Amino acid sequence: MIEINNLTKDYGDGKGIFNLSFDVKQGEVFGFLGPNGAGKTTTIRHLMGFIHPDSGSCSINNLDCGTCSAEIQKNLGYVPGEIAFFDNMTGTQFIHFIASYRGVKDWNRVESLIKRFELDTEGKLKKMSRGMKQKMGIVCGFIHDPDVLILDEPTSGLDPLMQNVFIELILEEKSKGKTILMSSHIFEEVEKTADRVGIIKKGRLVAVDSVSNLKASRRKKYIITLENEIAATDFAGEFSEDKSQSNNVVTVTIKQNIKKFIEVLNRYPVTNIDVAEQSLEDVFLHYYGGNNND
Amino acid sequence: MINKTLFFQEIKRSYKLLLIFIAIMVMYITMIISMFDPSLGKTLEEFAKAMPGLMSMFGMETTGSTLLEFISNYLYGFVMLIFPLAFVIIMANKLIAFHVDKGSMTYLLASPNTRTKVVFTQMVVLLTMMIVLLLGSIVIELISAQAMFPDSLDISKFMKINLGMFALMIAVSGFCFFISCISNETKLSLTLGAGIPTLFYLIKMLANMGGKLENMKYATIFSLFDTDKIIAGDGDVWFMNVILLMIGIVFYSSAFYFFKRRDLPL
Numbered sequence: 234m235i236e237i238n239n240l241t242k243d244y245g246d247g248k249g250i251f252n253l254s255f256d257v258k259q260g261e262v263f264g265f266l267g268p269n270g271a272g273k274t275t276t277i278r279h280l281m282g283f284i285h286p287d288s289g290s291c292s293i294n295n296l297d298c299g300t301c302s303a304e305i306q307k308n309l310g311y312v313p314g315e316i317a318f319f320d321n322m323t324g325t326q327f328i329h330f331i332a333s334y335r336g337v338k339d340w341n342r343v344e345s346l347i348k349r350f351e352l353d354t355e356g357k358l359k360k361m362s363r364g365m366k367q368k369m370g371i372v373c374g375f376i377h378d379p380d381v382l383i384l385d386e387p388t389s390g391l392d393p394l395m396q397n398v399f400i401e402l403i404l405e406e407k408s409k410g411k412t413i414l415m416s417s418h419i420f421e422e423v424e425k426t427a428d429r430v431g432i433i434k435k436g437r438l439v440a441v442d443s444v445s446n447l448k449a450s451r452r453k454k455y456i457i458t459l460e461n462e463i464a465a466t467d468f469a470g471e472f473s474e475d476k477s478q479s480n481n482v483v484t485v486t487i488k489q490n491i492k493k494f495i496e497v498l499n500r501y502p503v504t505n506i507d508v509a510e511q512s513l514e515d516v517f518l519h520y521y522g523g524n525n526n527d
Numbered sequence: 528m529i530n531k532t533l534f535f536q537e538i539k540r541s542y543k544l545l546l547i548f549i550a551i552m553v554m555y556i557t558m559i560i561s562m563f564d565p566s567l568g569k570t571l572e573e574f575a576k577a578m579p580g581l582m583s584m585f586g587m588e589t590t591g592s593t594l595l596e597f598i599s600n601y602l603y604g605f606v607m608l609i610f611p612l613a614f615v616i617i618m619a620n621k622l623i624a625f626h627v628d629k630g631s632m633t634y635l636l637a638s639p640n641t642r643t644k645v646v647f648t649q650m651v652v653l654l655t656m657m658i659v660l661l662l663g664s665i666v667i668e669l670i671s672a673q674a675m676f677p678d679s680l681d682i683s684k685f686m687k688i689n690l691g692m693f694a695l696m697i698a699v700s701g702f703c704f705f706i707s708c709i710s711n712e713t714k715l716s717l718t719l720g721a722g723i724p725t726l727f728y729l730i731k732m733l734a735n736m737g738g739k740l741e742n743m744k745y746a747t748i749f750s751l752f753d754t755d756k757i758i759a760g761d762g763d764v765w766f767m768n769v770i771l772l773m774i775g776i777v778f779y780s781s782a783f784y785f786f787k788r789r790d791l792p793l
Binding site for chain 1 (some may be wrong): 530532533536540629630631633634635636637638639640641642644788790791793
């Protein structure tokens with residue numbers, strides 16, 4: 234469906250993307266992960282036909298992204314990472330403009346999307362908050378009910394409630410057999426929707442794997458605060474590896490033996506438990522044995 | 528060939544600017560034509576004698592005894608060149624470079640419309656707006672002339688002057704549109720799009736002063752629009768118009784060629 238073959242675009246200074254290859258299958262949700270500046274947006278620009286590769290190629294539905302972009306766009310929805318609308322239009326005017334510009338006829342869908350995201354379309358686009366602009370961008374990307382969706386960090390700026398609304402929408406589209414490529418820099422953001430995840434780092438694809446595999450091998454880091462340092466030292470002594478202590482705070486990494494962990498917690502004067510957010514590297518490096526210090 | 532939604536949207540976006548320019552043209556045209564007075568020609572002639580350099584710089588060296596000569600000197604040497612030029616520079620920048628710089632081009636291209644179709648639509652908007660401004664100015668000139676000095680304008684030669692001006696504006700707008708299409712930022716588009724035509728106009732002003740500087744006329748595109756030659760009925764005029772049109776076509780085609788192939792910072 235979406236195919237990327239040895240795509241290379243060198244911007245110099247190690248920036249760009251290098252020999253990138255992966256594919257997204259029909260009906261699949263693919264999470265495209267990477268830290269800021271890793272090359273996610275550059276890859277997406279190629280898929281959109283905005284830029285042309287130095288070498289390699291990419292295609293959607295067997296149509297080359299560089300030469301057939303107008304044909305591809307008939308059936309493609311795009312939510313840009315940086316959303317820029319027309320100056321001085323209101324939300325309603327812009328949605329009408331996009332719908333008419335694309336030749337969209339089905340207004341029911343437009344209305345239901347607006348309602349779903351509780352979008353206030355009366356105000357001027359210029360004056361909209363970041364979250365409101367993001368919602369506008371999402372509505373505009375889904376307006377024509379496309380079969381392929383390319384979403385560049387679609388949930389940035391959305392509040393948790395709207396993030397859930399968005400996840401529901403993605404799951405719904407997925408159940409209709411849509412093909413979705415979604416970029417993000419947080420694993421948690423895509424794990425609820427994605428079938429497979431690819432991680433890009435410094436312009437190179439580091440790993441591709443299914444979300445279920447990643448979840449199974451995933452370990453969680455807990456930050457435990459105890460009453461005093463002595464208790465903390467004793468507590469830390471209960472664990473053999475992957476632990477660290479500073480004063481009365483102990484950080485431990487737990488894989489699957491949650492039950493035993495709770496039992497140990499019960500025996501100590503614990504005052505607070507926190508789950509540390511894991512970086513992408515944490516998620517993937519653990520999966521690859523944890524010693525992959527590149 | 529064009530996307531109608533985009534066409535009307537862009538017209539809506541810029542019609543106020545067009546109205547402002549038409550208002551400016553009404554003001555200048557009626558004011559200057561009202562100043563024409565065959566007997567006053569003498570006074571202006573003396574004025575020109577007193578400050579020959581200044582008057583000739585603006586192409587006003589012969590004050591003109593007929594209304595046609597008067598209009599060609601005073602309107603087509605400055606007002607009818609500078610204001611349409613400014614309008615075309617602003618519009619060309621607004622139609623492509625602005626959208627690329629701002630990022631709104633994303634939405635124009637993330638659609639079933641090809642880059643060629645988007646650029647073609649924007650070109651049609653530019654030409655439409657430019658033609659409305661020029662035709663509007665011509666109509667205002669004709670009405671003013673007829674109202675103030677009935678039947679004293681040589682219409683056929685007046686139209687030939689306008690034909691030359693159209694050809695010149697096609698060439699200049701083509702250049703501005705081309706610059707707009709290859710720029711990533713409006714800063715660059717405006718600097719080159721406004722700077723180079725202004726430079727050409729300044730060269731023309733220097734060349735008008737005569738003497739050694741006259742040779743500079745070969746270094747400016749404005750020399751291809753020569754009202755004195757048109758009034759004199761010089762045969763070169765057609766040739767000059769064709770060259771201007773060719774320059775316009777080359778720049779417009781290049782705009783398509785480069786925009787279609789280039790990487791866009793979207």
